[in-house]
Amino acid sequence: MSEASYKKTVLDPWGTTVIEDYDRLYEEFGIQPFKPLLPEMPDPNLFMRRGVIFGHRDFKRVLDAMKRKEPFAVMSGIKPTGEFHLGTLMTAREIIYFQQQGATAFYCIADVEAYEDNKIPFERSEKIAVGNVADLLALGFDPDPKRGCVYRQYTEQRVRDLSIIFGRGATLATMKAIYGERNIGLYMSALIQAGDILMPQLQDFGGPKPTVVPVGVDQDAHLRFTRDLAGKFRRKYGFVPPSSTYHKIMRGLDGSPKMSKREPMSYFTLTERPETIAKKISNAFTGGRPTIAEQRKLGGIPEACCIYEICMFQFVENDSDMVKVYHDCKSGKLLCGEHKDQATEIILNFVKAHQRKRRKLMDKARQILRVSK
């Protein structure tokens, strides 16, 4: 992205992604901007305060339940294809946030999707899932059955049953429009995902209630599909249409538009060796100038900087710390090398503590997933 395009944006420490990119989503798909709801949020999290969560569908319904202390649920999950990375970390933190705000929290291991879409056999995804759930617990998820439910799609009969029920309401035209020409297995897994999203409203879990699904904006199609099904089967189940919040998609550390397994330098996982993570941070794409002299004179471009982005999205909790970095960078006071050192320290402190907690939670994760060692 050229510097010129950044000039169009106002001075905004939370504006790493040019907002115009998202305007289209509001207009074309009917996603609502999250910002107007922010003042009403009892205790907004970092993602909300910084516009990382930028949009929603029908979130007012959930907000009202939160304010009135009425039952509500949060639901999201992970496709067990590998270790926790910064994307799955974000979703996990969003779920834990809503759980701490009073939601019953549902965390789905999308092993059917991993099988149908990525050919991961269930024997393998089961093992991967144990690690993923240990991560979730290490991040603070409360697995008490009164407050939290962690399950695998393949073994959760209620979700599978809902997919059969919903099958009658899913036309081929809709599936092709959303997912393209795919194997029937992929369509089945889409129906199972609709089951995931609506299971919290079954009588087993206290019946119909507002439910928020925090996801990356690339998952919106699933939400629209499920909201449509919720309407079709409302008479029998009393479903409340599920709400959603949308977070921005983090760029790759190497400056690529999206973190990707195919580019190991574009991302790191929470189980990687700290030295490797440090290496990736030190090689990351920043908004620095060609020379120190230029940077001192013109300042850096935090909006273009991947280090700035991951700190702002995930690792620096205090807003004023982030604002300071923003202005120090802009003014040329903070150089990229210094900032990388700061970021490395913060991130490695987190990662090391996380890895210690995670190791101790592997048995608990196995127990929750009913997987033998």
Added chain:
Amino acid sequence: MSEASYKKTVLDPWGTTVIEDYDRLYEEFGIQPFKPLLPEMPDPNLFMRRGVIFGHRDFKRVLDAMKRKEPFAVMSGIKPTGEFHLGTLMTAREIIYFQQQGATAFYCIADVEAYEDNKIPFERSEKIAVGNVADLLALGFDPDPKRGCVYRQYTEQRVRDLSIIFGRGATLATMKAIYGERNIGLYMSALIQAGDILMPQLQDFGGPKPTVVPVGVDQDAHLRFTRDLAGKFRRKYGFVPPSSTYHKIMRGLDGSPKMSKREPMSYFTLTERPETIAKKISNAFTGGRPTIAEQRKLGGIPEACCIYEICMFQFVENDSDMVKVYHDCKSGKLLCGEHKDQATEIILNFVKAHQRKRRKLMDKARQILRVSK
């Protein structure tokens, strides 16, 4: 059908359906004629002897297992949309025959298909299934778990799991070619049906083995689809491609090409009042002549007669009795009224005895399906 078209056929007491209709199936779809295998069958049943079962795929594999006393299975089922009629009676008898020949017998209640295709809610199909299973037991099915397995698709996890596994092997193009543009639920139910056909080969049931699926020829698409999937997943499961036998489709009693719920005079169910059944028989379409004098002179046309057909397909066990009727009709000796009286007596004797047995087996059926009263 004109008398002229019957003249093309040779004098054949088992030739109620013009054989040319079926030749296309051999040529176009690769179904094999059953007749050449008949001399090898240790104890052929009525359907085989009379060409009602006219074709097969890969049945030699099953025949060899029968002759060598090796394990084999038979699998078929019923869509629980209503009471047993003459079509479901035929399938049930075929399964029971193979069970008595030594097969482990699987009888599937296709409640998912009834839901996806006919909108029958599971609460309702569950009740219908109890009656269907009582019919099956009354006909002689042995429910001993070592020899027989009766189950509902919706609650049989192994079948549902196989449908998920097979999902990856089912392309949209194949599904559209076989089933046309349908809701995804219908495609899911097709994958579940593939699971039905291959479940007998899971380790829970002793592993891979020849399996025969006796069905009406209109079900061949399911078999081709499942045989294809058996190949795709052979490496993991060791599946033997399932075999099939095909029976002819009985015409309606009113002379229509197929018995249909929309035409109550075209069929009867095994739970109907005997008086109603007698009425339907007396109104049935026959191969009689306009006047008694003409019939005495020219003889009747048993090939066109629905009464002759149901007796030959289902109700007269002794072949020589059937041959006698055929010739007595042809020669003008047996008039339609007399034949209807004979048939009514045979059929009502069977139906009344069946209804008595069935009533006593309802509790057993509930127990097998784990349905409360």
